[in-house]
Amino acid sequence: MKYKFSLLVILLTISTLSGINENAGTSGFSFLKIKYSTRAAAMGNAYTGLADDAGAVFFNPSGLVQIKNSEIQATYMNYIAGINCGSIVYVHPFSHKFVIAGFSQFLTASETRTLADASGNYIGNSGEFGISNLIIGFSVSRYIIDVLNLGINIKYIRESLDNNTGSAVAFDVSILHQTTNKDLKVGLTYSNIGTQLTYYTDSEFEEKLPQVITVGFNYHPLDKLYLLLDLNKPLDLDFSGRLGVEYKIHEQFCLRAGYKTNSSDWKNRGDLESFSGLSFGLGILFRSYKIDYAIFSYGDLGFSNQVSLGYNF
Known part of the structure; x- marks a missing residue:
């Protein structure tokens, strides 16, 4: 029975991914594609099949039911182009079969507004152009049967572009x-x-949300080792793959590395293009505290x- 169920899940995943309309068009609210788990970022954001800490709310909320104690996690990211963003997550298990979480994400950036004449020539500056984004969400994770957990997020999203x-x-x-x-384990x-x-101008310019389907595989052959693979399909973009590994050197210290296959998006024949798509990081556990760091190229x-x-409590 378990074998048949596993086969059904995998076949359903493959058919769902292959059936996506390639002409779905571009979408707005693109900041929704940014993920806020440092542990996952260090592993190339290959996390859908693992999802066993507070960062699960951003990848696979069904994984939250694996958390046994209340947990709070704050994240800060120094993104490219002077963009600053972060998140805070609170997870509360009611039982070993039912877990809820609340989370919030933010993103801010600003740039000097330049002025040009009718010919396009620079004539000066005029204040700043600002961007700010906010997401507030709620998660529920539920154990269904021995081989299956179910999760759902609901999110309110607000994006400001200047005025x-x-x-x-x-x-x-x-x-999961x-x-x-x-x-x-397999996550979807x-x-x-x-x-x-609400709209930036009027309803004629409605923005499509960037819908994404992701399937993740988590292979855990040793107590100290996780090998991870995510297959990612945004409805408005091509497939991409994400590879990740986590190795626990000590009970209180682990190393991580990852790679995103869409690294060619950031290559422009510069000195650093060979590092594009690579990520590295580490995790430190001290009593009830966890510190994670990641760097992505x-x-x-x-x-x-x-x-x-x-912090776990």
């Missing part, structure tokens, strides 16, 4: 499946299913640094 503001509401739905191989997440509530666009502080 214009738009908002939306969206859902994420996910499952324990296969017949005790060392292998469909993100950003929703609609716009966008080639010649620069590096993104991310740090998280977590």
Whole structure:
């Protein structure tokens, strides 16, 4: 029975990914594609099949039911192009079968507004152009049967571009499946299913949300080792793959590395293009505290640094 169920989940995942419309068009609210888990970032954001800490809310909320104690986690990311963003997550298990979480994400950036004449020539500056984004969400994770957990997020999204503001509401739905191989788990997440509530100008310019389907594989052959693979399909972009590894050197210290296959998006024949798509990081556990650090390369666009502080109680 478990074998048949595992096969059904994998076949459903493959058919869902292959059936996506390649002409779905571009989407707005693109900041929804940014993930806020430092542990996952160090592993190339290959985390859908693992999802066993507070960062699960951003990848696979069904994984939250693996958390046994209350947890709070704060994350800060120094993104490229002077963009600053971060998140805070609170996880509360009601039982070993039912867990809830609340989370918030923010992103801010500003740039000097330049003025030009009718010919396009620079004539001076005029204040700053600002961007700010906010997400507030709620997660539920539920144990269904021995081989299956179910999770859902509901999110309120607000984006401000200078003096214009738009908002939306969206859902994420996910499952986490324990296969017949005790060392292998499979996760599946469909993100950003929703609609716009208010518009930057008027309803004629409604922005599509960046819906994404991700399937993740978590292979755990040793107590100290996780090998991770995510297959990612945004409805408005091509497939991409994400590879990750975590190795626990000590009970209180682990190393991580990862790679994103869409690294060519950030290559422009510069000195740093060979590092594009690579990520590295580490995790430190001290009593009830967790500190995670990650660095990710966008080639010649620069590096993104991310740090998280977590507390279990």
